[in-house]
Amino acid sequence: MHETAIVAGLMRIIERHAAQHGVRHVKSVRVKVGRLRAVEPQQLCSCFEMFAEGTVADGAQLIIDVVDVRGRCRTCATEFVIPRYHFECPHCAGKDIDVIQGQELYIESFEANDSGAADENPDRSA
Template sequence: MHEMSLMGGVFEVIGQTLSQHKIKRVLQVKLKVGELTNAEPDALQMAFEAFSKGTVCDGAELIIERVPVTGRCRSCHQEFKIKSLFFLCPNCSDNNIEVIEGEELLLESLEVE
């Protein structure tokens, strides 16, 4: 379950962010999770609960925003949502595609008390 290691990274960032401020409690954590991370929201939720136990994040709400895969054709520069495993430009049918969204795991925001 790679969601545990992903959440470990998220908690490192949370720890670094919170160390700069006097925070009593985290109420909400919002993540942006790209579809290509293959992270399952339920598994991320379980990992979040495990990591948050006994911390200022204990009891916080986890909000996960899924980010669809978006590509840009390097030939014609068309941007498009990628809906299958075949990364082909719908404009020129080239397969020289750059993924510009959908691989990220970002800590979008923290709501704190």
């Protein structure tokens, strides 16, 4: 289950940013996850709970924003949401599609308990 690797990566970023900002306890973490990542939100949450135990994020709430998959047709440049991996342009039925959204995986923001300041620009290189 690749959720473990994802959460391990997220935890490293959270702990680094918490240290940088003098945060002692993280209240909630908001992550953006593209549908192409095939992440099971429920599994990600329980995995996060396990990893966060005993860290600055112990008991923190993991908020998952699922991002739709979007494509752009190379033939007619139409942009559209791709439902259920159906890679076909709704305008010209072209199958030459560039995926322009849906592979996201990063921390959007997190909220600290003590300072109350949310980090609006955390590392997105996860």
